[in-house]
Amino acid sequence: MHYLKPGLVLLAGLCLVSCKEKTSLAVSHIKAKQIAVAADIEEDPKITAFIQPYKEHIDKEMNSVLSFTPKTLSKNDGQLNTAIGNMEADAVLEMANPIFQKREQKSIDAVLLNHGGIRSIISKGNITTKTAFNIMPFENELVIVGIKGKHLHAMFEYLAQNQTAHPLAGMQLILDKNGSIKSKKIQGKNLEDDRLYYIATNDYLMEGGDRMDFFKKKETATYIDYKLRNLFLDYFKKHDTINPLRDQRFIQE
Amino acid sequence: MKRRTFIQKTAAAGFLTSIAGAGVLSTGFKPSFKKHITILHTNDVHSHIEPFSPQNARNPNAGGVAKRYTLIQKIRKENPNVLLLDAGDMFQGTPYFNFYGGELEFKLMSKMGYDAATLGNHDFDNGLDGLLAQIPNAKFSFINSNYDFSNTILDGGYIKPYEIFIKDGVKIGVFGVGIELEGLVNKKMYRETQYNDPVMVAQDLSHQLKNEEQCDLVICLSHLGYQYKSGKIDDLKLAKRTENIDLIIGGHSHTFLDKPTVVRNAKDKNVLVNQVGWAGINLGRIDFYLDDQKNISSEGASILV
Numbered sequence: 001m002h003y004l005k006p007g008l009v010l011l012a013g014l015c016l017v018s019c020k021e022k023t024s025l026a027v028s029h030i031k032a033k034q035i036a037v038a039a040d041i042e043e044d045p046k047i048t049a050f051i052q053p054y055k056e057h058i059d060k061e062m063n064s065v066l067s068f069t070p071k072t073l074s075k076n077d078g079q080l081n082t083a084i085g086n087m088e089a090d091a092v093l094e095m096a097n098p099i100f101q102k103r104e105q106k107s108i109d110a111v112l113l114n115h116g117g118i119r120s121i122i123s124k125g126n127i128t129t130k131t132a133f134n135i136m137p138f139e140n141e142l143v144i145v146g147i148k149g150k151h152l153h154a155m156f157e158y159l160a161q162n163q164t165a166h167p168l169a170g171m172q173l174i175l176d177k178n179g180s181i182k183s184k185k186i187q188g189k190n191l192e193d194d195r196l197y198y199i200a201t202n203d204y205l206m207e208g209g210d211r212m213d214f215f216k217k218k219e220t221a222t223y224i225d226y227k228l229r230n231l232f233l234d235y236f237k238k239h240d241t242i243n244p245l246r247d248q249r250f251i252q253e
Numbered sequence: 254m255k256r257r258t259f260i261q262k263t264a265a266a267g268f269l270t271s272i273a274g275a276g277v278l279s280t281g282f283k284p285s286f287k288k289h290i291t292i293l294h295t296n297d298v299h300s301h302i303e304p305f306s307p308q309n310a311r312n313p314n315a316g317g318v319a320k321r322y323t324l325i326q327k328i329r330k331e332n333p334n335v336l337l338l339d340a341g342d343m344f345q346g347t348p349y350f351n352f353y354g355g356e357l358e359f360k361l362m363s364k365m366g367y368d369a370a371t372l373g374n375h376d377f378d379n380g381l382d383g384l385l386a387q388i389p390n391a392k393f394s395f396i397n398s399n400y401d402f403s404n405t406i407l408d409g410g411y412i413k414p415y416e417i418f419i420k421d422g423v424k425i426g427v428f429g430v431g432i433e434l435e436g437l438v439n440k441k442m443y444r445e446t447q448y449n450d451p452v453m454v455a456q457d458l459s460h461q462l463k464n465e466e467q468c469d470l471v472i473c474l475s476h477l478g479y480q481y482k483s484g485k486i487d488d489l490k491l492a493k494r495t496e497n498i499d500l501i502i503g504g505h506s507h508t509f510l511d512k513p514t515v516v517r518n519a520k521d522k523n524v525l526v527n528q529v530g531w532a533g534i535n536l537g538r539i540d541f542y543l544d545d546q547k548n549i550s551s552e553g554a555s556i557l558v
Contacts, residue, residue, distance in 0.1 A: 025288060025423060025469045025543040027499065027554040032513045032539045034529055035324055036315070039304070043319035044326065047364065051302055051319070054357050058348050133348060139378055141439075203439050223441075229351075 066236040067127040070243055075118040078165055080175075080250040084122060084135075085167035087244035088113055091235040092200050092228075093169045096142055099224045100198070108144060110170030110186050111200045112155065113228075114210045118167070127236050136229040140202040146220030149186075150193035154214040156184040159250065168249060175252040182253065196220075202228055288423050288543040290470065291328060294338045295321070296504030297373065297531035299346030300358055305532070316533040318361045324536055325365055332540075334420040337366055340504035341373025341431070341476035346532070354379055355387040363392035368418060371429030371474035372397050373504055380442045381406050396429040396474060399454040401447035415458055417466060423543060426462030429474040430455055430491070432505055451477060451486055452494050459497035469543060473498050478506035479528055492516035492524040500525045500539060507531040512558040513539065523556060 073084035089111040097108045120134040159166065159173055160181050174183040184190075186197060196219060203223075206215045236242065304317030329335050343358045344350050350358070355376075362370065370393060376384060381402075388395070388411055398414045415428035430451035434443045455473055462468045473491070481487045488503040496519045503526060513527035529535035 024467070024546045026546045026549040027470070027541050028287075028544040028549050029542050029555040029557060030525065030539065031542075032525065032527065032537075032556075032558045034510070034512075035536045035538055037304075037317065037320045037324065037534055037536055039314035041320040042323055043317065044322040045319075047319040047322045047361065050361070050364065051357070054349065054353065055303065058352055061352070062348060133351070139345075139351075203441075207436075207439070 062130040062133070063128055065126045065128055066131075066233065067239055068241050069122055069124060069127055070241070072124045073122040073242075073244065075115060075121075075165065078246045080163065080165050080252060081168075081246055082165045083244040083246050084118060085113070085115065085165050086169070086247060086249065087242060088118065088135075088232070089167040089169035090244070091232060092142065095231045095235055095238075096144070096200055096224060096226060099226065100144055100200075100222070103224065104144075104222060106198055108170065108200045109197045111168060112171075112205070112212075113167040113202060114205055114212075115164045115166045116210060117202070117204075122242075127242060129233065132229050132232045132236065136232055138204075138229075140204050140228050141223060142200060142226045142228055142231060143203050143206050144222045144224065145199045145201060145206055145215055145218045146196050146222070147199060147215070147218045148193065149191040149195045149197055151214055151217035152186070152191055152197060152199075153184075154217075155199075155212075156181055158212065158214060163252075165250070172248065173250045177253050179252065288421050289332055289334060290420055290423050290425065290541045290543065291332045291335045292338065292472065292500065292502075292537075292539040292541065293325060293328060293335055294340065294502045294527070294529065294537040294539075295533060295535075296340035296476075296502070296528055297342040297507050298339065298358070298533045299342055299375065299531060300344060300350040300355075301347060301532040302349045302357055302361065303347075305534075312532075312534055318365070318533065321533055321536055322365050328538065329366075334423070335366075336368050336418055336420060336425060336427075336472075338427070338472070338474060338502055339367060339370035340474050340502045340528070341371045341429075342375045342504055342531075343370060343373070345375040345378045350378075354383055356390050359387050359390035363390070367393040369394040369396050369416060369427055369429075369474070371395070371476055371504075372400070372412070372431050373476040374432055374434060374437050377434065377438045377442045377446075381444055381446070385411065396427055397431050398428045398458050399430045399449040399451045400434075401449060404445040404447075407446075415462060417462070417468060423470065423541075424466070424468045425470045425472060426459075426466055426468035427472045427474060428455070428458045428462065429476075431476045432478065451475075452491060455491055455498065456495045459495055463497035470499050470541060471497050473501045475501050475503045476505045477503065479503050479508040479510075479526070480506070488526045488528070489514065489516055492518055492526050494519055495524075496520045496522075498524050499541075500527070502537070503528040509535075515556055515558070522553060525556070525558075 092111045171186045176182040205212045304314050305312045307313050344355050395412045418425045433448050459471050462471045488501050508528040509530040513525040516524045518524045529537040
């Protein structure tokens with residue numbers, strides 16, 4: 001810069017002053033593009049190596065065998081009740097009731113989940129940790145809703161109108177050939193309007209998911225810190241074979 | 254020698270016209286003022302640490318953090334002045350989240366050099382406790398401006414309302430807006446987090462960043478969603494109803510756009526709205542070229558998308 005003329009130095013000085021009072025930059029032009037993280041892009045080896053131990057642990061856990069089923073279970077293998085749905089609802093009753101009894105000195109009367117919540121089939125053969133993630137990928141938690149018998153007529157109406165194999169346990173619903181309710185029972189008995197019943201469901205349904213609006217009439221909601229996926233995992237670990245059946249809990253004559 | 258001649262000629266010309274006006278003066282120095290800022294962004298990565306499996310019907314082998322990092326490093330070599338941002342829902346979607354609660358997501362984003370992320374609804378999936386527990390794994394900022402955490406365990410500066418980044422002398426103000434959590438996230442998870450109107454917050458903060466803080470660029474990280482037919486607030490409506498935002502980087506709706514949408518704001522200026530799908534299948538790239546105010550045409554920036 002030794003060859004700079006005095007004029008230029010003066011010029012630079014002028015500019016500094018003028019830029020200082022308003023250094024504002026402004027955008028002159030913008031370019032945008034979306035870059036595909038495509039299949040053929042090379043992986044950064046350091047990142048891949050960092051992920052590896054986490055991946056190995058997950059793969060090992062996911063593939064660990066917990067139980068066995070002699071036949072493939074699908075939520076589409078029945079109109080009003082299915083083997084896989086019955087298994088889910090029965091598992092809730094079996095696993096959650098002892099905790100509820102111990103903590104609250106009360107018993108779960110019935111279980112209601114939703115057909116849409118069964119997110120995959122269970123394939124014939126080994127049941128692994130991955131199976132539980134497949135059927136229940138969400139983090140939904142079990143909740144036990146205390147609700148008066150008079151509000152549970154709406155629950156049976158919902159089931160009768162829906163005619164969907166929502167998983168249920170501890171109750172029975174029989175429709176006549178026209179689809180009207182012929183019989184509705186909880187724990188084998190008719191509903192008592194003023195009795196408080198304890199229905200186990202998940203937080204999504206309790207909040208009105210799948211339009212199960214009858215849960216809004218609840219008087220209590222008790223969480224037992226049990227995610228549904230963990231409940232199924234524990235159920236699979238407890239039983240070396242899972243072989244549920246379609247039965248008479250929700251039928252049409 | 255040619256260069257010397259050029260400088261001398263320019264100097265002479267500049268000196269001669271300096272009395273006439275500074276506007277002409279500065280044109281001779283245009284290259285020295287030029288700045289180039291590259292914004293890279295992701296949204297709704299949903300714990301997709303690994304690429305999609307080879308059996309995946311739509312995107313076999315696409316995505317994955319290790320591939321994304323290869324791209325980021327390449328771009329940083331081209332232009333070191335990069336701001337790397339995420340528009341939320343980093344959590345939930347693969348067993349990596351179920352097993353490690355977001356630890357690996359945050360550690361990897363830190364390794365890749367993310368500057369900031371905003372919060373999506375799924376980032377509350379393990380509750381405020383679950384999010385707080387993972388924050389120490391993040392070497393980047395969490396920015397949200399419309400959730401009030403003051404009555405929660407996240408009070409105390411864990412989530413910043415905005416941040417000003419300076420890259421190559423360019424001041425870039427970043428703030429963030431999140432979706433209404435009620436009805437979308439279990440109340441047990443977000444507890445006493447209060448939701449404030451994103452438009453009001455965005456209008457106030459963008460004004461503050463542009464005018465009081467004198468930011469050269471104002472970026473809104475949004476997890477509102479791109480567009481709803483109902484009156485529900487979305488990125489396009491936010492862009493239209495505010496005044497000082499240059500770019501909205503969106504998420505939540507998992508929207509794939511061929512190119513960023515250009516929206517006219519409340520002052521009839523252009524705002525860019527972008528989103529790049531989900532699961533880390535894409536990396537968004539927006540290059541801002543800045544110059545001295547005096548060199549910009551009155552029509553504003555030209556947008557080449």
